[in-house]
Amino acid sequence: MSAASGGQARRAGAVRVTVVVDEEHRPGLAQLCDGLRAQGMQVEQVLEQLGMVTGEVPENRLPSVRRVEGVVSVEPQHRHRIPPPDAPVQ
Amino acid sequence: MIDPSRSRPTERRRAPAPPPETTGRWVVVFDADLPDPEPLLREAGLTRVATDGQALAGPEGLPADVDALVFPVLKVAVVTGDQERLARLQAPGQGAARVLSVAPELVHRVRAEVPGGWAEYLEGYRDGVVDLSDRLISRGTPEEEPSPTPQLPPWFRDDDASTWGLKAVQATTSPVSGAGVRVAVLDTGFDLGHPDFTGRNVTTQSFIPGESAQDGHGHGTHCIGTACGPLAPGAGRRYGVAHGAEVFAGKVLSNEGSGTDAQVLAGIEWALQNGCAVISMSLGADVTEVSPTYTAVGLRALEQGALIVAAAGNNADRVNGNFGFVGAPANSPYIMAVGALNQQLDVTFFSARSLPVRGGHVDVAAPGLQVYSSWPMPQRYDVISGTSMATPHVAGVAALWAEATGLRGRELWSSLVQESHRLLSPSADVGSGLTLAPQQ
Numbered sequence: 001m002s003a004a005s006g007g008q009a010r011r012a013g014a015v016r017v018t019v020v021v022d023e024e025h026r027p028g029l030a031q032l033c034d035g036l037r038a039q040g041m042q043v044e045q046v047l048e049q050l051g052m053v054t055g056e057v058p059e060n061r062l063p064s065v066r067r068v069e070g071v072v073s074v075e076p077q078h079r080h081r082i083p084p085p086d087a088p089v090q
Numbered sequence: 091m092i093d094p095s096r097s098r099p100t101e102r103r104r105a106p107a108p109p110p111e112t113t114g115r116w117v118v119v120f121d122a123d124l125p126d127p128e129p130l131l132r133e134a135g136l137t138r139v140a141t142d143g144q145a146l147a148g149p150e151g152l153p154a155d156v157d158a159l160v161f162p163v164l165k166v167a168v169v170t171g172d173q174e175r176l177a178r179l180q181a182p183g184q185g186a187a188r189v190l191s192v193a194p195e196l197v198h199r200v201r202a203e204v205p206g207g208w209a210e211y212l213e214g215y216r217d218g219v220v221d222l223s224d225r226l227i228s229r230g231t232p233e234e235e236p237s238p239t240p241q242l243p244p245w246f247r248d249d250d251a252s253t254w255g256l257k258a259v260q261a262t263t264s265p266v267s268g269a270g271v272r273v274a275v276l277d278t279g280f281d282l283g284h285p286d287f288t289g290r291n292v293t294t295q296s297f298i299p300g301e302s303a304q305d306g307h308g309h310g311t312h313c314i315g316t317a318c319g320p321l322a323p324g325a326g327r328r329y330g331v332a333h334g335a336e337v338f339a340g341k342v343l344s345n346e347g348s349g350t351d352a353q354v355l356a357g358i359e360w361a362l363q364n365g366c367a368v369i370s371m372s373l374g375a376d377v378t379e380v381s382p383t384y385t386a387v388g389l390r391a392l393e394q395g396a397l398i399v400a401a402a403g404n405n406a407d408r409v410n411g412n413f414g415f416v417g418a419p420a421n422s423p424y425i426m427a428v429g430a431l432n433q434q435l436d437v438t439f440f441s442a443r444s445l446p447v448r449g450g451h452v453d454v455a456a457p458g459l460q461v462y463s464s465w466p467m468p469q470r471y472d473v474i475s476g477t478s479m480a481t482p483h484v485a486g487v488a489a490l491w492a493e494a495t496g497l498r499g500r501e502l503w504s505s506l507v508q509e510s511h512r513l514l515s516p517s518a519d520v521g522s523g524l525t526l527a528p529q530q
Contacts, residue, residue, distance in 0.1 A: 018351050018383045047355055049362040050390055052383065054352040073382035077351035078375040078418060082278070082343060082478065085308040089404050089440050090372070090476035 009056050016077045017041075017065075019053040025070030026051040035068045111197040115152075116176055119190045120165040127167055130188060131158045134179040136169055168195055246433045248462055252328040254433050255316070255457030255479075259331065259487055264527035267334025268489035273318055274361035274369045275482065276354060277310030279303045279341035281466035284311060286323045287337075293364070296341040297356045298349065306345030308465050312472060313372050314339055315464030317482035317489070326471060329463045331486025331527070334493075338366050343373060351383065354419075358387060362394050367492045367502070370485035371400040371425075372478035374417045380449055381418045388424025395498035397506075399426040399484045401477035402452050403442035413443035413519075416450050423449030426503060429520050430458020430480040437519040441477055444518040454510050455520035456483035487525045494528040 009016050019041075025032050033043050033053060040061040045054040054077070057065050066074050083090055120127045128139050136157040145159060146152055152159060158169040169176070176192055246254035252262050280287075280294055282304055294303035305311045318337045319330020340357035343349040354373065361369045369391065391398050398419075406414030420427035429452040430441040438459050444451035458480030465472035484506070491505050492498060511524040 016350065016352065018355065020383055020386045045352060045356060045359075047359040049359045049394065050355060050387055052355060052386070054355060072386065075351075075381060075383045078377060078381075080343065080349050080351075080354060080373040080375050082307075082309050082347040082373060084347065088475055090309055090312075090474050090478040 011042075011056060011058070013060070014042075014056045014058050015062070016056050017054070017062075017074050018077055019055075019065070019074050020072040021051045021053065022070050022072050023051070028070075029053070032068070032070050035070075036065060039064045039068060041065055110194075112194040113197060114170075115195040116169050116171055116192050117195050118158075118167045118169055118179065118192050120167070121188045121190060122165050124165060124188045126162070127160055127165060127188075130179070131160070131167060131169070135175050136171070136179075244435060246435075246457075248327060250327055253457075253462050255461055255483055256328060256331060258431070258433075258435065258457050259483055259525055259527050260529060261331045261486065261490070261527045262328070263529060264490055265530050266490045266493045266528060267321070268318070268332025268486065268493050269334035271332065271335050271368065271489040271492045272338055272364060272366040273332060273335045273485055273489050274338040274340055274357070274364070274366040275310065275314045275317055275485070276340045276342045276357040276361070276369065276371050277305075277313050277373065278307035278343045278345065278347060279305040279310045280314055280337075280339035281305045281311045281464070283467055284464055284470070285467070286315070286320050286464055286470075290318075290320070290337065292337040292339060294339045294341070295357075295360055297353045297360075298341050298344045301341065301344060303339060303341045305341075305466050307343070307347050308469075308472065309343070309347065309372065309478065310339065310341065311466050312461075312463045312474060313370065313478065313482040315482075316461060316479060317370055317486040319464055323464075327462065329461075329471075331483060332489035335368075335486070335489045338364055349373070355383070355387065358391065358398070362391060362396055366396055367498055368485050368488045369396055369398045370482050371398060371419065372476075372481045374401055374403050374420055376403060376405050376415075376417045378415055378421075378445060378447075378450075379418070380421050380423070380447055384419035384422035384425060385449065387419070388422045392424055392499040392503070397426065397488055397499060397502050398424075399428055399481055399488065401481045402427045402429045404430075404440040404476050404478075406440050406442050408437075408439040408441075414440075415445045416442050416452060421445050421447070421450040425449075426453045426484065426506070427451065427521070428453070428477060428481045428484045429455040430475070430477045431455050431513075431520065431524060432459040433457075435513055435515075435524055437515050438475065440475070441480075441519065443516075444521075451521065452517075452519060453521040454484055454506060454525050455513070455515075455523060456480040456487075456525050458483075484525045487527050490527045 043055040138157040296303040321333040342357040400420035403417040430438040461479035513523040
């Protein structure tokens with residue numbers, strides 16, 4: 001395990017994020033995703049069990065994505081790393 | 091494995107406690123499923139039964155004409171009595187199976203204060219300092235030293251039967267195997283051809299684009315081995331805790347050992363869809379911020395009956411005075427952070443210390459130094475260290491508790507913490523201590 005940077009975004013000036021959806025909007029996740037797309041988010045994963053959505057957002061649209069009703073948090077993604085197989089401490 | 095006779099010297103030198111003060115009555119504990127203890131008491135000749143605890147508050151205490159005071163909610167009774175009656179209550183055929191225990195009623199008192207006032211305390215302190223300085227000055231005359239035999243703390247070792255880690259967490263003597271419990275290990279995948287898992291129910295799924303679930307690194311196969319390896323491997327010692335659990339191997343880290351939040355979240359979602367009671371994540375990022383994402387993930391998983399355990403991190407360098415910090419996702423309040431212990435049950439040099447924020451603490455500890463487990467063929471086995479290796483020990487133990495108790499989610503979390511063996515290391519490093527498997 002070591003230091004992390006965000007996941008690689010496909011588009012320049014975009015950032016990969018995880019959106020946490022509040023309890024109230026979890027049943028209507030599909031509609032909420034429409035709202036996210038309307039703000040410029042490219043939705044990649046809709047995680048029903050977790051009530052979360054992952055995807056890519058242009059950096060300048062982050063504030064408006066955060067304001068979508070039902071959104072609890074929009075967090076840039078981290079990358080998790082483990083050392084190579086021959087490292088003594090993993 | 092924790093031998094009470096090997097406790098630390100300070101515990102051994104205490105004066106023997108005086109025998110406890112008793113009342114002459116007896117406390118009988120009934121089976122919690124017994125609807126009404128009264129008939130059993132009557133059969134044993136204890137016919138004058140009171141069920142109102144207020145009877146105790148009378149001028150004489152429990153009235154002399156009461157044989158038994160029953161607490162119907164607790165399924166406990168205080169009975170007066172000669173040995174003969176009690177023997178009848180415990181006799182086979184007299185409902186002995188419904189009586190769990192009979193013990194003398196004890197007298198409890200407010201905990202005694204430290205005797206004496208400040209003057210005595212200071213005199214005692216002075217005497218201690220004088221004694222110590224005398225000893226230091228007169229070093230070289232060891233015959234004058236009182237010499238309590240120094241007791242070594244437990245020291246665990248691998249042997250032909252099992253790894254030191256399995257002995258330390260008492261998996262080797264646990265009557266349960268994790269049968270019927272699904273354990274997800276989200277890591278670098280699994281060596282699907284590993285001979286030690288032939289015939290085992292292993293479900294795999296890759297969340298890494300362009301890579302199958304086959305483990306091209308080794309870390310995942312090692313972690314799965316520790317959590318769920320077999321009771322009797324084809325070769326060598328036993329290394330797996332929950333040998334009867336059903337394995338879900340989610341590949342969320344690439345063969346190069348890296349994965350994004352999106353991949354980890356996809357793996358957790360998959361584990362929840364499959365009803366996994368335990369999700370083991372030997373991964374993380376060295377960030378101090380508590381992630382709102384993993385805070386929600388941990389809580390939502392617990393609500394769905396899944397416990398997530400995660401490695402505290404290896405960012406400490408204790409030899410050089412750096413204690414590190416618990417990274418994400420283990421620093422989330424609803425994800426159980428696991429620290430690593432060595433064979434003497436001390437915290438390892440690399441194991442991260444608690445972060446002083448809500449959720450940023452180490453919750454529990456497990457063996458994480460020189461851990462022997464499965465490795466992709468043809469190598470078959472490897473010995474490596476890390477909080478990554480401690481984490482699947484806890485995941486396996488969690489599966490054992492899940493089978494033994496039927497508990498899930500927050501209740502399973504609570505059991506693990508409650509049942510762990512307290513250590514003398516700071517709780518900031520080891521949380522509630524060494525995780526322990528359920529025993530008979």
